[in-house]
Amino acid sequence: MSNEFLSIEDLHIHYITQEGTVKAVNGIDLKLNKGETLGLVGETGAGKTTTALGILRLIPNPPGKIMDGKIILEGRNLLELSEEEMRKIRGKKVSMIFQDPMTSLNPVMTVGEQIAEVIEIHEDVNKEEAKEKAKEMLELVGISGGRAGDYPHQFSGGMKQRVVIAIALACSPELLIADEPTTALDVTIQAQVLDLMQGLKKEFNTAMILITHDLGVVAEACDKVAIIYAGEIVEYADIESLFASPKHPYTQGLFASIPSLDEDVERLNPIKGLMPEPTDLPSGCRFHPRCPYAEAKCSEMDPKSVEVGAEHRVKCLIYSGEVSGKGIENE
Amino acid sequence: MHKYVLKRLLLLIPVMLGVTFIVFGIMHLTPGSPARLKLGEKATPEQIAALEHEMGLDKPFIIQYGNFVKNGLKGDFGRSYLSNKPVFEEVLDRFPATLKLAVAAMTIAVVIGIPAGIISATKQYTLVDSVTMVLALIGVSMPVFWLGLMLILIFSVNLGWLPSSGASTWMHLILPSITLGLSSTAIITRMTRSSMLEVIRQDYIRTARAKGVPERKVINKHALRNALIPVVTVIGLQFGSLLGGAVLTESVFSWPGVGKLMIDSIKKQDIPVVMASIIFIAITFSIVNLAVDILYAFIDPRIKSQYQ
Ligand SMILES: Nc1ncnc2c1ncn2[C@@H]1O[C@H](COP(=O)(O)OP(=O)(O)O)[C@@H](O)[C@H]1O
Ligand SMILES: [Mg+2]
Numbered sequence: 245m246s247n248e249f250l251s252i253e254d255l256h257i258h259y260i261t262q263e264g265t266v267k268a269v270n271g272i273d274l275k276l277n278k279g280e281t282l283g284l285v286g287e288t289g290a291g292k293t294t295t296a297l298g299i300l301r302l303i304p305n306p307p308g309k310i311m312d313g314k315i316i317l318e319g320r321n322l323l324e325l326s327e328e329e330m331r332k333i334r335g336k337k338v339s340m341i342f343q344d345p346m347t348s349l350n351p352v353m354t355v356g357e358q359i360a361e362v363i364e365i366h367e368d369v370n371k372e373e374a375k376e377k378a379k380e381m382l383e384l385v386g387i388s389g390g391r392a393g394d395y396p397h398q399f400s401g402g403m404k405q406r407v408v409i410a411i412a413l414a415c416s417p418e419l420l421i422a423d424e425p426t427t428a429l430d431v432t433i434q435a436q437v438l439d440l441m442q443g444l445k446k447e448f449n450t451a452m453i454l455i456t457h458d459l460g461v462v463a464e465a466c467d468k469v470a471i472i473y474a475g476e477i478v479e480y481a482d483i484e485s486l487f488a489s490p491k492h493p494y495t496q497g498l499f500a501s502i503p504s505l506d507e508d509v510e511r512l513n514p515i516k517g518l519m520p521e522p523t524d525l526p527s528g529c530r531f532h533p534r535c536p537y538a539e540a541k542c543s544e545m546d547p548k549s550v551e552v553g554a555e556h557r558v559k560c561l562i563y564s565g566e567v568s569g570k571g572i573e574n575e
Numbered sequence: 576m577h578k579y580v581l582k583r584l585l586l587l588i589p590v591m592l593g594v595t596f597i598v599f600g601i602m603h604l605t606p607g608s609p610a611r612l613k614l615g616e617k618a619t620p621e622q623i624a625a626l627e628h629e630m631g632l633d634k635p636f637i638i639q640y641g642n643f644v645k646n647g648l649k650g651d652f653g654r655s656y657l658s659n660k661p662v663f664e665e666v667l668d669r670f671p672a673t674l675k676l677a678v679a680a681m682t683i684a685v686v687i688g689i690p691a692g693i694i695s696a697t698k699q700y701t702l703v704d705s706v707t708m709v710l711a712l713i714g715v716s717m718p719v720f721w722l723g724l725m726l727i728l729i730f731s732v733n734l735g736w737l738p739s740s741g742a743s744t745w746m747h748l749i750l751p752s753i754t755l756g757l758s759s760t761a762i763i764t765r766m767t768r769s770s771m772l773e774v775i776r777q778d779y780i781r782t783a784r785a786k787g788v789p790e791r792k793v794i795n796k797h798a799l800r801n802a803l804i805p806v807v808t809v810i811g812l813q814f815g816s817l818l819g820g821a822v823l824t825e826s827v828f829s830w831p832g833v834g835k836l837m838i839d840s841i842k843k844q845d846i847p848v849v850m851a852s853i854i855f856i857a858i859t860f861s862i863v864n865l866a867v868d869i870l871y872a873f874i875d876p877r878i879k880s881q882y883q
Contacts, residue, residue, distance in 0.1 A: 302784055327790075335787035342785075347778040351877060352800045362786040395876040411786060 249451055250276040250299075250419060255313035257291075257298050257475075260306065264523035268294040270475035270530075272313075273549070276468075278418070281445070281452040283466035283483075285459065285498070289519050291475040292455045293343070296421045299453075300340055301330050317419070336366040339412035341422040341441075345405035345429070349396040355382070355407045356392025359414055366415045381410040385440060402433035409441060416448050423455045438465065459502055463487060468555075471495050474520055474530040477549075481556040491558040493535045493572065529561060537562065537569045576872065576879075583865045587858070594857045595647070595850070599640050602846050608632070612844050613656050652854070653847035655840075662851035666833060670855075672742055673832035676824070677817035679748055680756035685810060688760045692767020692806075697794055699772060707764065714761025723754040723827035740829035751828040755821050759813045766809045770802040777801070804875050811867030818863060819856035 257269035268291045276282050284292050297303050299315055301322060315322040317337070322330065342348045350358060359378035363369060369377065379389030385406040387399075396404055405425060412420060422441065426434040442465055445452055454465055462469055462483070469486050471479040471494065479492040490496050497515035517534040520526050526533055532542035542561055550563045562569030610626040611618060627633050631642055646652065652662045695707040730750060731739035738747050774780065775798050783797040784790075822834035829835070833852055840848035872879040 300785055302781060331787045331789060333787070334785055340785045342778060342782060344778060348782045350779040350783065350797055350801070352875060353797075361788065365787050395880070397877045398880065408782070411782070 248275060249278045249280075249318060250274070251314075251316045252295075252299070253314040253316070255295065255298060255315065256311040257294050257303060257308060258311050259294075259308045261523075266307075266522045267525055268308075268475050268522055269298065270525075272472070272475070272477055274470055274477065274480075276419070276451050276453065279449045279451055280468065281454055281466045283462040283469040284453055284455045284472055285457060285462055285469060286472035287457060287519055289522065290472045291522075292472060293423055294475075295472070296340060296423050296453065296455060299419075299421060300334055300338060302334075302340075332366070335362045335411075335417070336415045337417055338419045338421065339415070339417040341405075341408050341412045341420065341425045343424040343427060345401055345408050348408050349404055351396055354393050354395055355399070356394075359392075359407070359411050362411055362414050377414070378410075381414050382407070384413075384444070385410045402429050402437060405429060405433075405437050406440065409437070409444070413444055413448060413450070417450060420445065420450045420452045421455070422452060424457070425454075426461070427456075427458075441465075459498060471498070474522065474525055476530060476559060478531065478559045479557070480549075481553070485553055485556045491552055491556070491563060492531075492560050493537055493562075493569075494531050496573065529559075531560075537567070537572050539567050541567050576869075580865070580869065583868070587861050590861060591854065591857065592644070595643070595854060596640065598850055598853050599643060600636075602850065603636055603639070607844060609656060609844065609846055652851050655848050656845045657843060657848075662847045663855070665836065665848055666851050666855045669831060669833045669836045672830060673818065673821075673825070673834065675742075675748065676751055676755060676821065676830060676832060677814060679752035680759060680817055680821075681810070681814050683752060683756035684759035684763050684813065688763030689767050689803075689806065691760075691764040693771055693794065693799065695764065695768045696771035696775065708768075711761040711764045714757050715765070717757065719754060719758065719821075719823045720827055722757060723750070723824055726750045726754060727827070742830055747828075747830075751821075751824050751830050754827070755817060755824040759817070762809060762813065763806060766806050767802065770805050771798060774798045774802040800874065804871070807870060807874060808867060811863055811870070815860040815863035815867075818859045 252272055252274040255269055255272045256267075259266040259268055270291075272291075272295055274282065284295065286292055294303065294308070297308075298310055299322070301310070303310060310323060313323070317333070322333070325333070349355065353361075356375060356378045359381050360371070360374040363374040363377050364371065367374070367377075375392070379392050382392055383389050387403060387406055387410075391398075396407070399407065405428075409425075412422075420441075425441065426437050429437060438461065441452075444450075454461070456462060466483055468480070468482050470477045471492065473494050479486070479490070479495045481491075486495070490499050494515065501515075515534050515536075520530060520533065526543065528541075528543040528545055529535070529538075529547050532538040535542065545561060545566060547559045547561045547566075548564060549557045549559045552558050552563050560569075561567040562572060608623060608627065610623045610630060610632060614622055614626060624633075631639060634642075643652075650663075654661055655665055658665065691707050691711075695704045698704050727739040727750065730737045737750050738744075739750065741747050775794075780793060780798055783793045788797065819833065821830075821832070822838055824830065825832045825835040826838055833855065837849060837852040837856075839845075840852065
């Protein structure tokens with residue numbers, strides 16, 4: 245076998261609600277090698293968090309349900325494991341950092357207890373040793389070990405996120421899923437937290453899925469990028485080829501929307517129009533209503549994923565020759 | 576923290592002044608003269624007037640109230656018209672019975688209500704949940720006196736298992752404490768359930784699961800402690816009001832507590848005893864509330880650090 249570590253195949257996740265079925269993830273394929281960082285980029289509502297929670301099998305059920313697909317971690321399909329086997333993977337082999345540090349920590353437990361807990365669960369240590377290690381983890385993320393007895397409300401947002409990182413890394417996971425880890429933080433803190441994660445990731449040789457809507461973060465931190473739109477990966481490439489020649493009209497739109505340095509923009513709003521309602525996705529290519537190059541065929545045919553270079557795949561009819569794509573920039 | 580407790584205790588003073596003023600006012604406005612009551616039907620108007628003068632009842636309301644407060648500060652709230660005992664002695668004599676009943680009722684409510692609420696929340700939308708919620712709804716809507724009478728009818732009259740009135744043995748405690756505890760059980764069940772449902776949607780519960788914490792511990796350790804914060808308030812309020820004497824339950828079961836004393840005294844227009852009971856109820860209620868607030872600080876570190 246190769247050093248292929250994680251492979252997601254044809255993953256479908258739906259939320260079944262009274263208003264209809266939200267098709268949040270629609271046939272995602274992803275691969276990740278040991279130690280690599282994959283950026284998962286897309287607008288709010290594209291299905292990024294759902295994909296991440298799917299890997300840990302933490303989709304809230306009801307209403308959520310993994311309908312189909314495989315999530316293979318080191319040869320084992322996570323979707324076939326028992327709940328108990330899965331529990332042993334969570335926090336140990338695979339950890340997650342959530343989007344909002346303000347609400348991710350239990351308000352009535354000290355941060356020390358919260359870090360020590362994950363160590364006690366997964367490692368063969370007693371309470372005292374776990375406490376000691378929790379303090380070391382705090383130091384590692386740049387917080388004095390003496391603050392282990394403090395409660396979350398005594399920390400700032402950036403510090404809380406450091407605590408969350410300490411929890412996530414406490415058992416040296418092989419895969420770290422970071423769901424927009426810096427979005428909720430001040431711009432100045434963002435860079436610090438990102439640097440910290442990068443450093444620790446290298447130190448522990450952890451593979452990472454970094455969810456973001458910031459292409460700047462991607463450029464800085466990722467080896468590979470998957471662009472997600474309406475629950476599908478529309479483009480997948482290594483970082484060089486993506487930045488050198490983005491292929492999908494949506495990806496190109498994302499790049500076009502990167503603000504100049506002195507502007508700061510919170511949300512990507514790259515292309516005219518809105519993400520389609522996930523309860524009522526358009527036929528054919530999901531992106532066609534917003535695509536400047538769309539032709540009649542785009543609303544009829546489902547685009548297949550096409551290789552456009554080494555490890556560079558695009559889901560667009562232009563690249564399978566079905567549609568002319570007149571005017572698209574494509575060296 | 577100490578400062579806070581002291582402040583709260585000092586706050587009791589204006590509360591007490593307010594409560595007594597209102598009760599005193601109401602009593603003042605109700606027709607009938609205590610002097611006549613004391614002297615009986617055959618008294619002449621002269622005798623009544625003389626006694627009213629002696630009791631200070633012919634003075635303006637504000638002066639009367641002022642005298643009441645002045646005497647109250649010396650610990651003298653007057654004597655019962657009927658027994659001629661100091662009123663607080665009367666009330667305190669009855670308090671142990673009320674305390675016993677309140678503790679028994681709250682124990683039932685907490686021991687059943689909290690687990691029922693947790694189970695109901697973790698099994699939301701299942702049959703268990705629906706049944707629990709229907710029972711809780713019945714529990715809160717059932718009138719206490721009706722429930723008490725039904726229990727007496729079944730367990731005392733028909734089956735003859737349990738006594739229906741009095742307080743001499745622990746057997747006497749069973750029916751009144753069930754009667755009194757049922758609505759608290761239902762309220763605590765509902766509160767625990769809704770609070771738990773709110774908490775298990777929180778991000779930190781997802782964090783706990785993502786750490787690999789076993790589901791049982793996610794519920795009993797991570798969720799419950801957070802969910803209990805509002806439940807403790809409800810328990811405190813319930814307990815506070817039970818301590819003031821459960822008027823209906825105590826009457827139905829002839830339970831010799833503060834509630835029954837108050838009702839009997841109202842019937843007999845024994846005003847000093849009524850006043851003393853009400854003041855006593857207000858004080859216990861305030862103290863229990865304070866205790867709950869202090870307890871709160873131990874459960875919720877965010878509140879504790881506000882005091883420091
Ligand atoms: N618990 C849920 N119930 C119903 N719909 C949900 C739930 N969570 C997410 N969704 C829907 O699934 C879609 C994808 O959401 P999400 O994965 O959170 O996107 P992203 O993280 O990319 O912003 C959205 O349309 C969102 O409204
Ligand atoms: Mg998200």
